[in-house]
Amino acid sequence: MAPALRSYVSGSWFSPTDSGRPLHDAVTGEEIARISSAGIDMGAVLDHGRRVGGPALRELTFHQRAGLLKALAGHLREHREELYAVSARTGATLGDSKFDVDGGIGVLQSYASKGRRELPNDTVYVDGDVEPLSRGGTFVGQHVATSLHGVAVQVNAFNFPVWGPLEKFAPAFLAGVPSVVKPASPTAFLTAELTRLVIESGLLPEGTFQLVAGSVGDMFDHLTGQDLVSFTGSAATAATLRAHPGIVRHSVRFSAEADSLNLSVLGPDAAPGTPEFDLYVKQLVAEMTVKAGQKCTAIRRAFVPRQHVDAVAEAVSARLAKVTVGNPAAEGVRMGALASLEQREEVRRSVKALADAGRLVFGDPDKVDVVDADAERGAFVSPMLFVGDPERAEPHEVEAFGPVSTLLPYTSTVQLIDYAARGGGSLAGSVVTGDTAFAREVVLGVAPWHGRLLVLTQADAKESTGHGSPMPQLVHGGPGRAGGGEEMGGIRGLLHHMQRTAVQGDPDTLTAITGRWVAGSQRHETDVHPFRKHLEELRIGDTIVAGPRTVGQDDVEHFAEFTGDTFYAHMDAEAAAANPLFGERVAHGYLVVSLAAGLFVDPDPGPVLANFGVDHLRFLTPVKFGDALTVTLTCKQITPRDSAGYGEVRWDADVSRQDGESVARYDVLTLVAEREGGK
Secondary structure, eight states, rough: OOOBEEEETTEEEESSSOOOOOEOTTTTTTEEEEEEOOTHHHHHHEEEEEEEEIHHHHOOHHHHHHHHHHHHHHHHHHTTHHHHHHHHGGGHHHHHHHHHHHHHHHHHHHHHHHHHHHSSSSSSSSEEEEEEEESSSSSSEEEEEESSSSSSEEESSSSSHHHHHHHHHHHHHHHHHOEEOOOOOOGGGHHHHHHHHHHHTOOOTTTSSSESOOOOOGGGGOOOOTTTEEEEEHHHHHHHHHHHHHHHHHHHEEEEEOOOEEEEEOOOTOOOTTHHHHHHHHHHHHHHHHHGGGGGGEEEEEEEGGGGGHHHHHHHHHHHHHHEEOOTTTTTTTBOOOSOOHHHHEEEEEHHHHTTTEEEEEOOOOOOOOOOTTTTTTTOOOOOOEEEETTSSSSHHHOOOSSEEEEEEEESSHHHHHHHTTTOOOOEEEOOSSOOHHHHHHHHHGGEEEEEEEETTTTTTOOOOTTTTOOSSOBOOGGGOHHHOOOOOHHHHTTEEEEEEEEEEEEEHHOOOOSSOOOTTTOOEOOOGGGGSSSSGTTTTTEEEEEEEEEHHHHHHHHHHHHHOOOHHHHHHHHHHHTTTTTTTOOOOHHHHHHHHHHOOOSSSSEEEEEEEEEEEEEEEEOOOOOOEEEEEEEEEEEETTTEEEEEEEEEEEEEEETTTTEEEEEEEEEEEETTOOO
């Protein structure tokens, strides 16, 4: 009997108290492990995450968490050959394994990068601008996001045993929420290997990554309103879990990525012989055969103009005929096995339903020639292409989760959009066309039923990641049947694990809470110019007031001649007088900003290393000849960069004229050095 997979829970490796059920090599049929969660105290697992993992994570800033994700990505990259070797036993080719393993590592790297670039070096996320709530400005509001004090329970599918867990773990970790990973059984042995590498790295705080190999048991009975559940799998299972009393009772945040009948559309312009026709055929074959079609984003419904159906069927069949199926270790094999014999039987059942609504033009559900393997002991199946009837329900309702796709003819864009909607909601779709008008009509028409849409043309084909590649920067999820969620992807994925709270108060209090200077809160004028202060010496609210500087006609005309900006409002008195916004000649807005910089900049070498931009620049009222400008520059936000020797400082710049009215407001962004040797 093969050994049982161990779970990693409550700070240690745990072996089940029973023998469990067998897991098999998808290629040879050999029993390679057994799986069971018998004996695990699920309440204790969640408690360990909340009590040990959560506090440790919440002590770290976003930047520190991002640094750990980056380090973990590097560690896994060094050990990815070990993951590839285990991945082969799931039926994956080396290319499939790289898609899964490298894709998961890439998610960690992406979130690490976004954490450093887009998040503060703090534990609170400021969401949006300050909202004025009173006329006098003494009562304002600000939305903030803070880490939930629960655990993210992540129930994953069998098809991506590395990428799946990591794409859920990364945003949860960055948000400060520990994870409990529950892999699907058929490929759990690969997720267990991933977990071994994660735990042995010693990089993550204890309690932030736990693995339950086997059933979740009564875990959902122990959920609280601070916990989350993320699920990937069938729509039917998602519906069952969503209705669990523990989830309903505590309004537990539940997100699902469910099976979906994703579409790909060939445009009427993409006739045989065009680049887009070839791209469509190549993409469809790739989506059918990568991971043996076991992708939640794979193309199931291939919509083709009726006049091109036969040509597409012929071209796709010719490509599929060159796909060698067999042992992933054998030379020349392009498609491996399905994840399990049970999965093969499920595909065959679905294919029978599809056959009732169309004709099989390539492949055989019951027979496949394989290389260096036993076709019956291994979970092998032939790629299969159907030509179906889009008026029948089956193509829009039945998903064969394997190397199976159906060509569906359409005659008009209106008809196509109607057919697309019959799928009930999809994760991903693609439109292959060189006609931008057609692309717009289709994208806007089918978008309400899709989480992501790719427009593939000869212009973007070389750099496109393809129809079925989720990008961590973008939403991953879809409406309706696809799960109804879109929480994963970018900062949205992070905020899904946080509580958004509207905080109301006076400006000083909001400044203290958010760590960002709020207009109306105290300023601190000092004898030392703020630009002479190193990063650790600066304080929120440090201010310099400089000016006045009178703007004359000579200034405006010199600026116009020097820059070439001779817009009539600055140079033509008669035309400017006729302009209802000005009534007379006025100064350039960029001249005002330049003069303001001349007022507040300290010219000598010092801690300020560079100005790298401005944000939120607005010209509020015209500056006329003779106006005297004063600038008030206030330290608004300080973001240290760990180990960089410098940090980012955001300054509030308020340029006003002699009557006190603001003429321009913006944020100045600088890089400021720490003292030599750091803090």
